[in-house]
Amino acid sequence: MRRAEVAVLSVLLAAMFGLIFWAAGGALPGVISAVVVLALGVLSAWFVRRRFGAWRYQERNEDLIVARGVMVQRLSVVPYGRMQFVEVTAGPIERLFQLSTVKLHTAAAASDARIPGLERDEAARLRDRLTELGESMAAGM
Amino acid sequence: MTGAPGESAPPEGEWLRLHPLTPIARIGRLVPALVLLFLVSTVHSKAENGRVETDYLIAFTLLSAVYGYIHWMVTRWRFEGDTLRIETGFIRKDSRRLPLARVQAVDIVRPLLARLLGVSELRIRLAGSGGTDGKLAYLSEAQAAELRLVLLAGHIDSEAATSSNTGLPMASVDTARLLASVFLSLVTIVVICTVATLAVLDQFEPKTAAAVAGFLAVYLLSAAGVIWRRLSGQYNFIAVEAAEGVRIRRGLLQTISETVPYGRIQAVRQVEPLLWRPFGWCRLEVDVAGATARNQRGEGTSVVRKALLPVGSQQDAWHLLARLLGAPDPVRTAPPGRARLKAPLSFHFLSAGHDGAHAVCVTGRLNRATTWVPLEKSQSIRRVQGPLQRTLGLATVHVDVAGKRSRAEFRDREAAEADQLVAELTALSRSARQRGRRATPVPSGAGGDAPSGWYPDPAGRHEQRYWHDGRWTEHVADGGRRSADAPTPGP
Numbered sequence: 001m002r003r004a005e006v007a008v009l010s011v012l013l014a015a016m017f018g019l020i021f022w023a024a025g026g027a028l029p030g031v032i033s034a035v036v037v038l039a040l041g042v043l044s045a046w047f048v049r050r051r052f053g054a055w056r057y058q059e060r061n062e063d064l065i066v067a068r069g070v071m072v073q074r075l076s077v078v079p080y081g082r083m084q085f086v087e088v089t090a091g092p093i094e095r096l097f098q099l100s101t102v103k104l105h106t107a108a109a110a111s112d113a114r115i116p117g118l119e120r121d122e123a124a125r126l127r128d129r130l131t132e133l134g135e136s137m138a139a140g141m
Numbered sequence: 142m143t144g145a146p147g148e149s150a151p152p153e154g155e156w157l158r159l160h161p162l163t164p165i166a167r168i169g170r171l172v173p174a175l176v177l178l179f180l181v182s183t184v185h186s187k188a189e190n191g192r193v194e195t196d197y198l199i200a201f202t203l204l205s206a207v208y209g210y211i212h213w214m215v216t217r218w219r220f221e222g223d224t225l226r227i228e229t230g231f232i233r234k235d236s237r238r239l240p241l242a243r244v245q246a247v248d249i250v251r252p253l254l255a256r257l258l259g260v261s262e263l264r265i266r267l268a269g270s271g272g273t274d275g276k277l278a279y280l281s282e283a284q285a286a287e288l289r290l291v292l293l294a295g296h297i298d299s300e301a302a303t304s305s306n307t308g309l310p311m312a313s314v315d316t317a318r319l320l321a322s323v324f325l326s327l328v329t330i331v332v333i334c335t336v337a338t339l340a341v342l343d344q345f346e347p348k349t350a351a352a353v354a355g356f357l358a359v360y361l362l363s364a365a366g367v368i369w370r371r372l373s374g375q376y377n378f379i380a381v382e383a384a385e386g387v388r389i390r391r392g393l394l395q396t397i398s399e400t401v402p403y404g405r406i407q408a409v410r411q412v413e414p415l416l417w418r419p420f421g422w423c424r425l426e427v428d429v430a431g432a433t434a435r436n437q438r439g440e441g442t443s444v445v446r447k448a449l450l451p452v453g454s455q456q457d458a459w460h461l462l463a464r465l466l467g468a469p470d471p472v473r474t475a476p477p478g479r480a481r482l483k484a485p486l487s488f489h490f491l492s493a494g495h496d497g498a499h500a501v502c503v504t505g506r507l508n509r510a511t512t513w514v515p516l517e518k519s520q521s522i523r524r525v526q527g528p529l530q531r532t533l534g535l536a537t538v539h540v541d542v543a544g545k546r547s548r549a550e551f552r553d554r555e556a557a558e559a560d561q562l563v564a565e566l567t568a569l570s571r572s573a574r575q576r577g578r579r580a581t582p583v584p585s586g587a588g589g590d591a592p593s594g595w596y597p598d599p600a601g602r603h604e605q606r607y608w609h610d611g612r613w614t615e616h617v618a619d620g621g622r623r624s625a626d627a628p629t630p631g632p
Contacts (some may be wrong), residue, residue, distance in 0.1 A: 060200070062571055063567065063571075066401055071527070071528050072522070072525065072526065072527045072528065073524075073525070073526045073531070074523060074525050074526075075523065075524040075525075076521055076522070076523045077521060077522040077523070077562065077563060077567050078520075078521040078566075079521070079570070079571065079574070080520065081574060082519075082520045106520040106521055106541075106543075107520050107542075107543030107544070108520035108521060108541035108542055108543050108544065108547075108548070109544065109545040110523070110539065110541045110545075111521040111523075111541055112519075112523075112550060113521070
């Protein structure tokens with residue numbers, strides 16, 4: 001999903017830069033700048049791929065664990081009882097690939113339990129399960 | 142603050158108005174704006190034609206008085222069973238129902254003019270979602286105090302409510318210390334240095350000095366505003382122990398009387414700024430889950446940070462802390478020595494630890510900050526490891542509580558220790574939460590029909606207190622150990 005975004009964006013940017021430099025300085029600078037931008041695109045696609053490969057989650061009896069990150073590795077343990085609401089979002093490109101992002105909200109702004117790129121059915125299942133568990137275990141402030 | 146809570150509740154259905162002096166007291170809110178307007182226009186018209194016009198000021202004041210009168214006419218309130226209903230609004234009607242059971246805190250605010258007129262404003266904050274705060278401006282002082290007791294009576298047993306006026310003072314700040322502490326703050330020192338530099342510069346290069354002064358005027362004025370707010374806001378600070386929480390009174394021109402409820406404390410922070418450390422002073426702040434104002438992003442609970450002690454000695458702070466969290470003193474350990482490479486400036490402060498009920502950690506570079514978090518309140522546990530930390534085999538563990546900035550950080554711990562911490566803290570928070578949840582049917586004294594058993598201590602001094610036959614007993618328990626302590630504080 002993100003890879004598709006990166007691909008589309010880098011092709012567009014490459015074309016744009018190429019055209020601008022073509023207009024400004026002729027064919028050679030145009031081609032060079034387009035190639036450079038494309039190479040950057042490939043590099044960031046690789047980063048994005050690693051980043052999403054590192055994203056994993058685990059449903060335990062009382063809490064949800066979300067781990068992510070390659071450079072900075074983060075692991076969040078969010079108890080179901082602390083969940084305030086579950087949010088499922090799907091941007092245009094995500095919709096194209098039938099994917100959704102599930103986000104858990106707690107009262108703490110830093111909790112940050114987000115699981116992107118889930119299959120639509122899996123996202124719906126996770127949402128229902130989390131809501132159910134959250135209701136049965138809800139704890140006050 | 143007199144009168145039994147039962148009597149002052151007016152019979153249902155009777156609409157009550159605010160104090161007749163309300164329109165005049167409301168003008169007081171405009172005074173700063175009017176003064177500013179007057180100054181600006183005076184300077185302006187002096188430059189223009191040398192005359193000072195004041196007609197519009199009078200018109201302005203009259204207009205606001207008329208508006209205030211209309212507002213007073215359309216505002217009314219009454220009790221409808223267990224609900225306080227406030228209706229107001231002339232063009233846009235606004236009708237609020239505040240269920241007494243959800244009243245979280247009641248603040249009494251008295252701006253200068255209101256104080257002179259003997260009226261005060263009542264601010265009611267609710268628990269849970271919805272974001273409806275009630276405001277009654279203005280009531281007579283006696284009425285406001287009575288109403289506060291009525292509103293908070295649902296929380297606690299009535300015996301404690303009446304005795305809450307005579308609670309023991311927990312901490313106070315005398316004027317000399319407040320002045321010294323404000324003087325020893327960064328803002329004040331920067332302002333004084335800047336002004337001194339400008340004065341020196343004025344001797345040699347008057348033109349440059351004038352230009353620089355003009356440039357810095359806005360910053361200096363706002364800094365002066367900050368200093369003034371600190372002084373006037375915390376003047377005459379006193380914290381009193383009450384049944385429903387710590388009651389704080391403070392203020393120079395505008396006095397504020399607010400309550401920090403024991404059960405709502407998310408985190409306590411003790412800050413020791415660099416300049417205060419030679420005197421052994423510190424500041425104590427609490428994060429309290431307050432009324433929920435849902436913003437656009439749908440972040441749930443709003444958390445207010447309140448100064449529990451603007452400046453005080455370590456003993457004062459410890460005394461307050463003992464009352465709020467039951468003197469949590471887990472063993473703190475420092476991170477391994479190689480953490481110095483990652484955090485060279487803050488390493489000498491870093492330490493953290495936890496026991497069964499609390500996590501405590503020390504952080505800070507110049508200002509040493511110690512944070513206590515009750516594990517019962519933890520929202521999530523996180524482990525974060527940056528690239529440098531991975532190289533050094535370190536990791537940081539966060540215990541998040543409600544709010545944007547409040548959390549305890551076990552910074553730069555041994556990676557294996559961090560893993561273990563995550564598992565331990567998760568388990569401990571879970572059991573702390575379950576202890577809390579079992580005790581959810583808190584007996585609200587008035588009804589008194591809750592079954593006998595252990596419940597969280599309403600005074601917050603102990604973990605649990607035994608409830609029997611419609612009243613609190615002297616039996617208390619801390620971490621499974623039983624002892625005895627009389628239920629209501631004070632004489």
